[in-house]
Every structure is written in structure tokens, then in C-alpha cells.
Amino acid sequence: MADPHVALPHVVIVGCGFGGLEATKVLDGAPVRVTLIDRSNHHLFQPLLYQVATAGLSAPSIASPIRHMRRHQRNLTVLMADVDAIDVQAREVVLGDGQRLRYDHLIVAAGATHSYFGNDQWQAHAPGLKTLADAFQLRARLLSAFERAETLPDAPSREPWLNFVVIGGGPTGVEMAGTLAEIARHTLRDEFRRIDPGRAQVLLVEGSDRVLAAFKPAQSAQAQAQLERIGVVVRTGCRVVGIDEAGVDLQTADGTRERIASRTKVWAAGVAASPLARTLGVPLDRAGRVVVDEQMNIPGHPEVYVVGDMAAATSLEKDGSRKPVPGVSPGAKQAGRHAARQILARLQGRSEPPFRYRDYGNLATIGRKAAVADLGTVQFSGFSAWLFWLFVHVYFLIGFRNRVRVFADWAWAYFTFQRHARIVVEPRPGARDDA
Numbered sequence: 001m002a003d004p005h006v007a008l009p010h011v012v013i014v015g016c017g018f019g020g021l022e023a024t025k026v027l028d029g030a031p032v033r034v035t036l037i038d039r040s041n042h043h044l045f046q047p048l049l050y051q052v053a054t055a056g057l058s059a060p061s062i063a064s065p066i067r068h069m070r071r072h073q074r075n076l077t078v079l080m081a082d083v084d085a086i087d088v089q090a091r092e093v094v095l096g097d098g099q100r101l102r103y104d105h106l107i108v109a110a111g112a113t114h115s116y117f118g119n120d121q122w123q124a125h126a127p128g129l130k131t132l133a134d135a136f137q138l139r140a141r142l143l144s145a146f147e148r149a150e151t152l153p154d155a156p157s158r159e160p161w162l163n164f165v166v167i168g169g170g171p172t173g174v175e176m177a178g179t180l181a182e183i184a185r186h187t188l189r190d191e192f193r194r195i196d197p198g199r200a201q202v203l204l205v206e207g208s209d210r211v212l213a214a215f216k217p218a219q220s221a222q223a224q225a226q227l228e229r230i231g232v233v234v235r236t237g238c239r240v241v242g243i244d245e246a247g248v249d250l251q252t253a254d255g256t257r258e259r260i261a262s263r264t265k266v267w268a269a270g271v272a273a274s275p276l277a278r279t280l281g282v283p284l285d286r287a288g289r290v291v292v293d294e295q296m297n298i299p300g301h302p303e304v305y306v307v308g309d310m311a312a313a314t315s316l317e318k319d320g321s322r323k324p325v326p327g328v329s330p331g332a333k334q335a336g337r338h339a340a341r342q343i344l345a346r347l348q349g350r351s352e353p354p355f356r357y358r359d360y361g362n363l364a365t366i367g368r369k370a371a372v373a374d375l376g377t378v379q380f381s382g383f384s385a386w387l388f389w390l391f392v393h394v395y396f397l398i399g400f401r402n403r404v405r406v407f408a409d410w411a412w413a414y415f416t417f418q419r420h421a422r423i424v425v426e427p428r429p430g431a432r433d434d435a
Helices: 018-026 046-053 120-124 133-150 155-162 170-188 217-229 275-280 331-349 383-396 400-416
Strands: 010-014 033-038 043-045 064-065 076-080 081-085 092-095 101-102 107-110 112-114 163-167 200-206 234-235 239-246 247-251 257-261 264-267 271-273 301-306 315-316 322-324 362-367 372-375 380-381
Touching: 010 018, 010 331, 010 362, 018 033, 018 107, 018 331, 046 170, 064 275, 081 101, 081 275, 092 107, 107 275, 112 362, 133 264, 133 362, 163 170, 170 234, 170 362, 200 239, 217 234, 217 372, 217 380, 234 247, 275 301, 301 331, 331 400, 362 383, 372 383, 380 383, 383 400
Parallel strands: 010 033, 010 107, 033 076, 107 301, 163 200, 163 264, 200 234
Antiparallel strands: 043 064, 081 092, 092 101, 112 271, 239 247, 247 257, 315 322, 362 372, 372 380
16 A cells, blocks of 8 residues: 555755754644754754863753654654755755655755855864864863873973963854863862963954954943953954964954964854755855745745755844844744744645744853843843853753753852863874974
8 A cells, every 4th residue: 555645745854953953843743744854863952062062061961862852753754864965956855875855845954064264274273163073072172282281391381282262252252262261260170280270371362343243232341351350361353364283373453463372272253054055056145155035935946945054034024124134043943933834834825924033132151150141122241141041041952851961060060160071082183292
């Protein structure tokens, strides 16, 4: 007997980030076949990825197996595979092994990758943070730097290993710099004999005139003051013009160049849409994102939707104007839900209103008892913002077990200053080379 499900419209979703996962939920129980494709087997709560990189949380605390999460969705098939291209004319998704998967409707939510602004050679020396593999690599680099410094005979040779440079003053860069300062001054205190981890320097470099540019100027100033209070050196108006194994070259607004000796650099300065966007054959913006219409469709193909970090999307405001949708998790979630609802509406012969983004505000944590919050009409900072940040992130984690685990880990770290996810399986490459 033929499978009755084969006759149902086929919806393919590429990527199980925030946008893809939300689209999958909306289509649960709908009269469609859904195929979800992702190169990994887990959904990652990316806002807390830096906590894995800095040994504050273990990987299972912020990642959940896709199959387990959606095990009750009977109209869903999950494929762990790479997607090499999308053939919009043939309505096929081309997988890494050459298979071609035909679709009736497609939601592309493949996310973003690091952007080094044409200097891809910098990546080997200043890794970014997008995946769990990135977090493991970065954690090894950070912890191995202290270990390497401990083996060296004098202060001059140790200094480059105890200089940490974070490039990019957005939320990821600010959170990373603040956490690194806390690790050096609190977590590692009394654990070394030949070095004082508290003397490590954490430098945050931002090309614009202030950190956290998405926040209001007053909050940016508060964030910088809180960073400096915990020992982070903040350099705004500085552009990175060179990165190699031994350090970073900076250039100020007046053209002055400066060399910072550092063996450990973190890239948090830019992102670019997944290379998959280029296979769609449609206009892209400067960041490689797909320019979509008010329904998240690409030009000429109402059956194809692009959401999340891949999309250069706008929101229809109440006054009739259009406002860019920020590249944050709420935007991806809302766009994913909208695309799925639009597919269901088309199957029923109707249409959804244009996409309208609901802005929940911005949050960024700086360190222990320090954060900034911008909720639109309300802004606050310090301890109250830090508590708010904690509870918001625990609330949006996937699964009750993860919420309990993260809350317990944070509570333990708060009272003891300890981070117990500090296992390095392999020292970072080059850690044994002479400085």
C-alpha cells in the first residue's frame, strides 16, 4: 500500500537554529511532510555559547538533541547532513553527498558564519564563536595560555601569554571580555605558583566610538565603566589592521599604529550570512544576507523563505514605515514562525499579514553582578540588570533539565567563583612553541 504521507506537500527546513526550530513547531500536526536538515544533531542555545568557551557551563547544558526534542512530531523527518546548494528552479536541495531533495515549500535558516572583512588569514589566530566546536577550541586556547605562562622563566616571556585581546565590542565581545577578567582575577586565584593570573590583561577593542552600539549611549557608557571596574582595558575608535600568531596591530582614528603582543585573541567583530545564500541566485546585501520581501520570500519564488541571520529583513511598523530586523534570537524565532504560518495560509488559499517584528529589548552581561538592559521604555544596569539577564536566559533555555542545570551551575559559581568545566582534552595548537 502506498504511503499516504507521500502525497502531502513537502516542506524542507534547512537549519535547526532558533528560526528553523520555531518553524518546525508551527508545522507540528499540519497536513504537510516536514524534513528538517542540519549539519549537527543538536539545537544550540547560542547566547550562552561563550559560557562554554569560558568554562562556566558544560556543552549539554546549552544544547539539546534535535531528535529527542521533536520526537513526538510524527510529520517530521530529521536528516543530519550538509546542504551544499539550493536549486530554486528545480525546487531541490542539494546535499553534501550529492542527493537531491525535492520540496514544495522551503525555509532556509542556515544562520551565519564569521566575517573577517576580507582578511580570512586572521581566523587561524583569532577564532570566533558560532558552534560548540568553536567553544571547545577557544576554551583550550584560553586555559592553555595560563598553563604556558606558568612554564616560562621570566615576566617578559610570559607577558604575551597573559595578554588577551577581544576584538569587537558587541554583546559577545563585552560578555567574553568581562568573563575573562573574572576568570583571571577570581577563578584561577591561588592555583598557580610562578604566575599571578590576576595580572593578566584583558583588552577589548572596538572600531566605533562606543561599545554595545545597539544600546543607548548612556548604557554604552555604563557598560564600559563596569568593564573597566573589573579590570578590562577598553579601546574604542581602534581598528584592527593586522593579526598574526604573536599579536595584534591596531590603528587609531588619527592613523597612529600600535602593536599589542598577545598569543590569545578572540574574534567577535563581524558576522556574514551562510555561504548557502550565494546559491539562491538572488540579491544579497554587503554582509551576504538574502534580501527578502515583507513575507520573508526571495524575489520570484513565493515558495522559498529565508529567515534569521541569513535574511536582510524589514518589519512593517504601525506608522507604515519599514525597520530592519536585528540579527538576534527573537527576530529569528518570530521570522521562523511567520514563514511557517505563511506556508499553512497559502495551502488554505489565504495570506498572512506582512511580517512585523516585536522588539523585546536588548540585554548584555558584563560580569559578576554587572549587566545592562534596554527594554524600550525602561533601561537599567548593574545588579538588577544582571539578575534579569540570568532569569531571562534560564527561562528561554530548551528543556527543564537544562534550566535546572544552568541555574545550579550559576549559583555555585556565584558563591564559590569556581568554573568546573575547565577540562582541556588537547592543548591548543602551537602552545608548546617558544614565545
